[in-house]
Amino acid sequence: MRLWLPPVLLAVLLYGLSAGMPALEPLFHWVQPDKQQVIYERESFLFLLQNHLLLVLISAAVGTLVAVAGGIFATRPSGRDFLPLVSQVASIGQTFPPVAVLALAVPVLGFGEAPILVALMLYGLLPILRNTLAGLEGISPAVKEAARGMGMSPLQVLVRAELPLAGRVILAGIRTSVTINIATAAIGSTIGARTLGDPVIAGLVNGNTAYVLQGAILIGLLALTTDSLFEALERTWDRRFSPQVAV
Amino acid sequence: MIELRHVTRRFGPTVAVDNINLTIETGEVCVLVGSSGCGKSTTLRMINRLLPHSEGEILVDGEDITTMNPEQLRLNMGYVIQGTGLFPHWTVARNIAMVPQLLKWPRDRIDARVHELMTLLDLDPATHANKYPQQLSGGQAQRVGVARALAADPNILLMDEPFGALDAITRESLQLEMLRIQKQVRKTTVFVTHDIDEALKLATRIAVMDQGRIIQHDTPENILRRPASEFVENLVGKQDRGLKLMSLRPVRQLMQAHPAPKRPEPGAEGLKEEDNLRLALSVMLWQGAEQVPVFNARGEETGVITRERLIQEGA
Ligand SMILES: Nc1ncnc2c1ncn2[C@@H]1O[C@H](COP(=O)(O)OP(=O)(O)OP(=O)(O)O)[C@@H](O)[C@H]1O
Ligand SMILES: [Mg+2]
Secondary structure, three states: OHHHHHHHHHHHHHHHHHHHHHHHHHHHHHHOOOOOOOOOOOOOHHHHHHHHHHHHHHHHHHHHHHHHHHHHHHOOOOOHHHHHHHHHHHHHHOOOOHHHHHHHHHHHHOOOHHHHHHHHHHHHHHHHHHHHHHHHHOOOHHHHHHHHHOOOOHHHHHHHHHHHHHHHHHHHHHHHHHHHHHHHHHHHHHHOOOOOHHHHHHHHHHOOHHHHHHHHHHHHHHHHHHHHHHHHHHHHHHHHHOOOOOO | OEEEEEEEEEEOOEEEEEEEEEEEOOOOEEEEEOOOOOOHHHHHHHHOOOOOOOEEEEEEOOEEHHHOOHHHHHHOEEEEOOOOOOOOOOOHHHHHOHHHHHOOOOHHHHHHHHHHHHHHOOOOHHHHOOOOHHHOOHHHHHHHHHHHHHOOOOOEEEEEOOOOOOOHHHHHHHHHHHHHHHHHOOOEEEEEEOOHHHHHHHOOEEEEEEOOEEEEEEOHHHHHHOOOOHHHHHHHOHHHHHHHHHOOOEHHHOOEEEEEEEOOOOOOOOEEOOOEHHHHHHHHHHHOOOEEEEEOOOOOEEEEEEHHHHHHHOO
């Protein structure tokens, strides 16, 4: 499968760099000749990567579940009354910059992994919610009427028509959410979460460009990997559910 | 049999359907005709409970539909929706198979049925079965919509402008197909259109609607001969009635039959027994002929139709 090659290659590169960063010591010495120590060693990169990923994954999983469930609820006959409220929350929430979200999270939730996780979940939920609503509302009324008129139960309409048709848009929402959260999680280092943002912060504080570079490269690579993974997922989805788009 | 008794449907203050009574006998094709917004679709949607009615009662085979499970009710009513509503993420074959699948038919029975229906509706299964709705022309999509409604062999067919937005030629051929199918499988059909000619052609009885009311419910011939009001008169086209009446009757009824079918002269042009009188007149005018031979389905000459008879008794 040619489709999955880029994400796999990027993932291998990401893992290789995280595990083998010390091997690049000469290179970083050249970047930062005036420092004794040029490889960030307070935590292993692999540990930071793992922690970073875990934060993003958990927040994405919870965010997706809650947002999709909420989006489905708000578009059912019983939940329609909430639709304007929910969609306003979703779009207003997104105008908040991620840094502001963290700044607000600290006084409420304190320092450490837990507050950043909650912040990521809440913030990451919004793009998914917005796209779920857009996807479900965007389905042609004729298709929904036909589905019901043919004798499908509401659950069958949801599972066989609405979700497959809205899925592509929802998936795009998850992609946005995860991409934002990879960056936001890095900023989380400033409030005590241990992520790939750590070396960047340490480097900035100590004036060690090598640290900054190491953190930045890994964060960038992680974002790239994730993005190409979603690219492949979306293509696969197109082949499965909307083949008219594929050539 | 479908019975609507004093059925009313309101949307807020607007009365979309106003106290209508309508009985559609088993095997009958009832065509609802009227201008845009007069409540045709609303009436249809109430019959399969996509819309609840505000007042009155609707019975299907004597049973009040509000006491039935809505999904069960709909599974036994083919529904062709205004604007097809095919599933864009499903192939043509899967779209047609929708209701049999819901009814959990075995795989091979579904496949056979899909094949049968596509053939019936003049869609080549080899080229079209695996296409997606977006890859079809408007006419093909409407055929698929009709096939989907027929799939599980429902007793009742509800068709909401199934041939709307089509060019005249495709429309005509689909109407002929519909008549042919109706001859093979007699379904109790409620057919919505705003085209009076389509109504006259397909209906056993026509219900003319205006502003949510049924103005007249009668056979095509009676609608033409005895319109109940000026509205109906204008709808059918006052001055056009003669020709419209002629188009209701087949040549067979007015021809002078030969004692026995004759072998036609080579190259002879003529009419078929089931062609209508209006066509016969047109052929005569064009050929300048006093009489035209009539052929049966096997191509034998079974009689002639004369201009004199046509003018005297045609309408
Ligand atoms: N869901 C709805 N909410 C509010 N009003 C509606 C709704 N559906 C229909 N109506 C109104 O009810 C009336 C009848 O509508 P209906 O769709 O039955 O018309 P129609 O005869 O099918 O017209 P057309 O030929 O244009 O399809 C119209 O005035 C329409 O505005
Ligand atoms: Mg309508």
